[in-house]
Amino acid sequence: MTPPQSSSTAAAHEDGQRYLRNRESITEAQQAMLRRAHVAVVGLGGLGGATVEILARIGVGALTLVDGDRFEATNLNRQLLCTAQTLGLPKAEAAADRISLINPSVRVHCVPRHLEAKNAAEVLGGSHLVMDCLDNLPARFTVQAAARQLDIPMVSAAVAGASGQLTIIEPQDPGLETIYGPAESTPERGAEIRLGVLPYTVIALASLACSEAIKRLLGIGTGLRRKLLLVDLLGNRFDIVEI
Amino acid sequence: MSIRVQIRLYASLRGLEPPSASNHPLPSGTTVGEALAGLKVPGDQVKLVFVNGRKVDLQRVLEDGDRLGVFPPVGGG
Numbered sequence: 192m193t194p195p196q197s198s199s200t201a202a203a204h205e206d207g208q209r210y211l212r213n214r215e216s217i218t219e220a221q222q223a224m225l226r227r228a229h230v231a232v233v234g235l236g237g238l239g240g241a242t243v244e245i246l247a248r249i250g251v252g253a254l255t256l257v258d259g260d261r262f263e264a265t266n267l268n269r270q271l272l273c274t275a276q277t278l279g280l281p282k283a284e285a286a287a288d289r290i291s292l293i294n295p296s297v298r299v300h301c302v303p304r305h306l307e308a309k310n311a312a313e314v315l316g317g318s319h320l321v322m323d324c325l326d327n328l329p330a331r332f333t334v335q336a337a338a339r340q341l342d343i344p345m346v347s348a349a350v351a352g353a354s355g356q357l358t359i360i361e362p363q364d365p366g367l368e369t370i371y372g373p374a375e376s377t378p379e380r381g382a383e384i385r386l387g388v389l390p391y392t393v394i395a396l397a398s399l400a401c402s403e404a405i406k407r408l409l410g411i412g413t414g415l416r417r418k419l420l421l422v423d424l425l426g427n428r429f430d431i432v433e434i
Numbered sequence: 435m436s437i438r439v440q441i442r443l444y445a446s447l448r449g450l451e452p453p454s455a456s457n458h459p460l461p462s463g464t465t466v467g468e469a470l471a472g473l474k475v476p477g478d479q480v481k482l483v484f485v486n487g488r489k490v491d492l493q494r495v496l497e498d499g500d501r502l503g504v505f506p507p508v509g510g511g
Contacts (some may be wrong), residue, residue: 351510372509
């Protein structure tokens with residue numbers, strides 16, 4: 192009979208096993224790079240909830256979690272952090288709680304307020320990369336401006352119905368303007384007004400966004416810089432266009 | 435003289451794709467803007483237009499065999 196393990200022994204065993212299934216694709220040295228990485232996730236809804244789940248599980252060392260909203264019933268269709276237990280709770284706190292359950296070694300900076308131009312650089316300061324997981328267009332431009340000011344890349348995903356788009360924007364790139372037009376003439380919302388947001392689309396795009404982030408942090412693979420991945424799950428169309 | 439182009443309209447524009455989208459006939463010399471107006475694509479939805487995988491403007495003259503696509507603004511999460 193195996194003797195019961197003390198909690199500290201169990202934790203040590205877990206630490207040794209946690210990233211074993213990463214190992215064939217992510218070397219120990221790369222895993223250490225991820226552990227030293229700090230990623231900000233702005234928006235903790237459909238895209239952000241799945242992004243937090245993946246980045247915490249793969250072993251990103253520090254996450255800044257930014258969202259001023261609380262969960263409501265309309266979030267239940269797609270937002271992994273939204274459950275019967277978290278309805279009414281601040282999204283940032285629910286995200287922090289989830290991370291403590293799945294990978295307590297992740298250092299969490301919980302920011303339960305909206306990102307605004309006046310606080311964006313301060314909130315995102317210290318991050319190596321920012322994930323734009325927002326649900327409205329003007330706020331996406333606010334994040335981009337802060338990322339440029341901080342000289343860090345931004346991974347930007349957006350979804351409407353069964354369609355989505357994804358890119359990575361370096362600070363010196365033209366960025367969101369090439370997708371949406373000038374910031375000052377951009378509407379509050381896009382086609383999601385008519386199409387809603389479906390869970391499989393949002394989680395698929397969040398997974399692809401995390402792939403972009405991990406590749407950028409590790410300097411591996413081929414990224415979507417100055418390119419836009421267009422996804423149409425109704426027609427099974429996956430196109431990459433140069434922007 | 436006419437040309438044929440492939441047309442892909444995404445997301446909320448999907449319903450405007452003509453039945454001939456895979457091989458759509460247009461008069462020679464048609465611009466991207468004229469082609470989209472002919473399909474009744476709302477102007478405010480035309481921010482990201484691409485031909486053969488590259489972003490273009492509405493004045494671009496289409497050529498036989500081009501692949502024309504429009505992705506409307508999407509911002510949901």
